[in-house]
Amino acid sequence: MVDSQFVKIYLGLGSNIEDRIGNLRQALSLLSQKMKVNQVSPVYDTAPVGNTEQPRFLNLVCETTTSLTPMELLTLLKGIETSMGRKSGPINSPRLIDIDILFYNDRIINTTKLTIPHSRLTERAFVLVPLADIAPNLLHPVNGKSIKQLLGVLQTSSNDVVRLGKI
Numbered sequence: 001m002v003d004s005q006f007v008k009i010y011l012g013l014g015s016n017i018e019d020r021i022g023n024l025r026q027a028l029s030l031l032s033q034k035m036k037v038n039q040v041s042p043v044y045d046t047a048p049v050g051n052t053e054q055p056r057f058l059n060l061v062c063e064t065t066t067s068l069t070p071m072e073l074l075t076l077l078k079g080i081e082t083s084m085g086r087k088s089g090p091i092n093s094p095r096l097i098d099i100d101i102l103f104y105n106d107r108i109i110n111t112t113k114l115t116i117p118h119s120r121l122t123e124r125a126f127v128l129v130p131l132a133d134i135a136p137n138l139l140h141p142v143n144g145k146s147i148k149q150l151l152g153v154l155q156t157s158s159n160d161v162v163r164l165g166k167i
Contacts, residue, residue, distance in 0.1 A: 006065045010102040020058040035066040041130035045162040050092030061130040106141040
């Protein structure tokens with residue numbers, strides 16, 4: 001770990017095959033071994049995006065603190081996904097577990113390997129709805145809008161994101 005200062009990060013987790021709730025629990029457990037998990041949103045049952053010919057997802061967002069650098073964090077998350085059995089495949093394909101970095105403090109990173117804030121979070125209800133549960137006033141460092149404001153302008157139907165409750 002290069003930076004000994006702890007930073008607040010937000011992660012999006014999703015699963016749509018096998019034991020979806022078990023996959024989310026396992027991922028949170030593995031994350032908690034490497035960083036402090038401060039808050040976890042309720043779980044939401046969500047419609048798939050892009051490739052709609054696949055099972056619905058279970059999604060949640062968590063707030064954590066870590067001293068890992070952004071690239072170290074990305075490596076850790078990809079390692080957790082692989083250790084849980086995630087296989088690489090086409091974009092928007094079914095997945096056992098998906099862990100995305102949504103925000104890393106207020107940092108803006110745009111490289112070929114990593115984009116923070118997550119490039120599509122402002123158009124995804126399955127991210128904004130659970131994020132609004134735990135951080136409605138969090139400001140997007142690029143557009144300056146709060147999560148609550150971003151969610152307010154997003155068009156979504158009532159069956160796209162269904163609250164199930166806490167994990």
